[in-house]
Amino acid sequence: MTTEVRSLREFKMPDVGEGLTEAEILTWYVKPGDVVTDGQVVCEVETAKAAVELPIPFNGVVETLFFPAGSTVDVGTAIIAIAVGEGAAEPAPAAAPAAVPAAEAPEAAVPERREVLVGYGPRTGGAQRRARKAPAAAAVPAPVVVIPVQPEPASAERPLAKPPVRKLAKDLGIDLRTVTPTGPDGVITREDVHAAVAPASAPAPVVEAVVAATPLPVGAGDVRVPVKGVRKATAQAMVASAFTAPHVTEFIQVDVSRTMKLVRELKASGELGEGVRVSPLLLVARALLTAIRRHPEINAAWDEANQEIVLKGQVNLGIAAATPRGLLVPNIKDAGSKTLPQLALALGELTDVARQGKTSPADLSGGTVTITNVGVFGVDTGTPILNPGEAAILAFGAVRELPWVHKGKVVPRLVTTLALSFDHRLVDGELGSKVLADTAAVLERPKRLITWG
Known part of the structure; x- marks a missing residue:
């Protein structure tokens, strides 16, 4: 029995360069086992100032999603692990490139790429993160620890919608896969999401509200909304x-x-x-x-x-x-x-x-x-x-x-x-x-x- 050599690279929550220390993961666009390429958007995150889609900076296969959607993560914390190089699974049989011995090209010898949010330059100083608690058990020298993540339902393709519309659907508890798009090229609009909430009601003028929430039925109990x-x-x-x-x-x-x-x-x-x-x-x-x-x-x-x-x-x-x-x-x-x-x-x-x-x-x-x-x-x-x-x-x-x-x-x-x-x-x-x-x-x-x- 042989042990497969795996080369794993972690993608960390980027620093937006505006003094912010954390961001919330709104949506994952990939799941373990998916093949990703350099520049492919893997998730959407929201900081206190903007919602941004994050591209992955290298090729490989998704090994681990360290946090589920809805998690708030400190800047500098790894959010996804990608299997790259010799240990990465291939989507289809193909000629494998010549293996490079680890001694000749150690991972540490490659200059670290500083990931940044779209529209921002690289950081000039080291990442600042909050103090983290020590793990409950001693670390085991294993390739990776897989944290279970709820996979997205299987779908032929991801519904087309802009980030604000995705956020609205999330707030209202609407699965975009169940929404009928009316926008150009099959794009789901805000009106489509509202129609999915109350399809029988006639469209009414929409006034932008600071707090988007689903109307509660009469007699409903208290509802707590996370402030973030x-x-x-x-x-x-x-x-x-x-x-x-x-x-x-x-x-x-x-x-x-x-x-x-x-x-x-x-x-x-x-x-x-x-x-x-x-x-x-x-x-x-x-x-x-x-x-x-x-x-x-x-x-x-x-x-x-x-x-x-x-x-x-x-x-x-x-x-x-x-x-x-x-x-x-x-x-x-x-x-x-x-x-x-x-x-x-x-x-x-x-x-x-x-x-x-x-x-x-x-x-x-x-x-x-x-x-x-x-x-x-x-x-x-x-x-x-x-x-x-x-x-x-x-x-x-x-x-x-x-x-x-x-x-x-x-x-x-x-x-x-x-x-x-x-x-x-x-x-x-x-x-x-x-x-x-x-x-x-x-x-x-x-x-x-x-x-x-």
Whole structure:
């Protein structure tokens, strides 16, 4: 009886380069025994900032999946073992390459390839991981320890769906193999997943919710939802912000009838360019940027370590977006220098990418001021919490027809409420009030976009 020589390589959870220490494995695309090739996507993981599909960096046969889907794994921890070289099983009979003696080409002699997430460069320092408990039993010199993993049901082919749709199906407990696709080329859409939950119900307008959950039947018991990924990071950031930055919130009601008229005119004329989306949020963003240009001191951050106020050189305008993964705040870099058509294109692209779950960590960092559009949920106003590291956040409420004194008469006008929260350590009441009042003034008479901008 001869012992088969096996050469095993482990693929470790990559470091995204953003200071994150862990990621959740959302889905495995392979199982033990599958043949994989260099660059093939083997799983999808979610960090506190992004959902990313991980490609394997070498050829071989899957030997072990160390963690099942749903596990949260520290960066630098092996997640999959691949049998490579002489010991790897072949998918079909083929001429085997000449064996290389281990003494001539030891595994340790090959420079370690530093795996990274898509879009990131290699790490410059060593991997940092949490302290790990010692194993209960002494290690046995064996080729590999196989951890049982629940195999995926056999299927002719993997259903086609984007990562956010897969995450939605997972949250709703839907097996994508049972969903009928209606998208192009047989791709499963969000609507297909929702239809699988309640196929008898008529389609209704879908409002993106921060928490995606399956409706519970009447009388159901308590349900516990693990807090991880984006939701965990958001919770920690909001607590840190609320208890470190002294928040002040001011409110103002604004007659935005002229702004809404301008939105309709820009849509009808196509003046901003073909395919450019025009919305009230676009003009709110331009109005806030105009106010910041008049009062640049609000575009700042508090440096606790040095006890300094840092005045930012450019406005990176964050837009709070409710996505299936949780609340994200991607930002438009140097938004203050963009023309209205450029701002419209950047805003449309930013929201599309966020809803698809493809926002990169780079787009989520470096924000200086944020807008949260609570009006899309029919909410009039709120007291928004600052995005950590920023000095101000503006809440844009619902636009409603209300009785309003206009030219000496009470007439119906389109009115909204703006709420500005700011860090009172670096923004005093006068500065905050001026920024809020100027934003409202531009929305009341949008021609000021030209005269003030």
